[in-house]
Amino acid sequence: MKRIVLPLFALFAGLLLLTSASVSTGGGYQIGDKAEDFKLQNVDGSWVQLSEFIEDGAIVIFTCNTCPWAQLYEDRIIELHEEFAPQGFPVLTINPNDPEVQPGDSFEAMKKRSVEKEFPFPYVFDAEQKVYPKFGATRTPHVFLLSEDLTVQYIGGIDDSAQDASGVTVNYVAEAIKAVKAGEKPDPATTKAIGCSIKVKRS
């Protein structure tokens, strides 16, 4: 299909971008990029620094309390951690949403959810919304698998059956970790999934 990039549309798109608070296209890490270190506060009050947290790798997942698509995956994210943390790939979850736009994603609400679900992994808050744009996260949930030296190895969804956990035929994250552990490149290295847009601070 022909994709049009007209000067007129470019102008219009530019206008839209100027008036829009959420510009999520274009930026972000690609496969093979090294993630910049960051330090964000966890629900237990401690601070988590990526470079200290990472072991043989880390499963970084942008997620939140309120998105039904993220909720579908809560138990599966716990399972990922339980399976792969002992193998050197712990889960780090990050809430990128602005609680002024989405009150259910406040730090207090994060604490509550984390206790209710007994998250075995850190659930940190990107309060200044500076980390998720560097990754290029656009939705919740959105996974970035990193290897030991913070290299991005896989970007995308968790598995191929969001609504029905019993219908999963490929667990993309598990497959990607297997590949990294074997010294190979994950295939697929990127996937797409449906999710909720990240709620950006109103300017």
Next chain:
Amino acid sequence: MTLFLIILAFLFHTGTGPSVGYGEPPLLSFEEFEPYLHKSNDTTYVINFWATWCKPCVEELPYFEELHRAYQNQPVRVVLVSLDFKHQIETNLLPFLEKHNVESEVVVLYAPNANAWIDRVDSRWSGAIPATVVYRNDDQLFHGEKFNSYRDLELLVESLLKI
């Protein structure tokens, strides 16, 4: 008495769908839905991906309804593609359509393996909703976030109508 109420509820439930222009929305696989993305008939199609649980989607829904009304006599068609969960169609989607008296065409897409079809909608789409495709024949525009106003949506449609 209880039995009577149950029967009454049952009759009401099956007898009258939501009072929308297109009737109860069909549940489509991606293969069944895909023809909506490739119609070659000079009509401009505005395809919005949304769900009742998606706050920004619900906020921008009135713009699509307004567009549907404003362009009724022109070759412009709005299709609202719901990604509501299958088990929430009866409990959430249908009551929502009824409550808001949604007039645009609504279809429900149930296609679990999103990685297999998101690029077939538009390669620029990350999978976050809301997302909107506007196309006419082979020309396609994509908007991967919420429209801030009705005018923003209309401008996008107009920019395609001018081609």
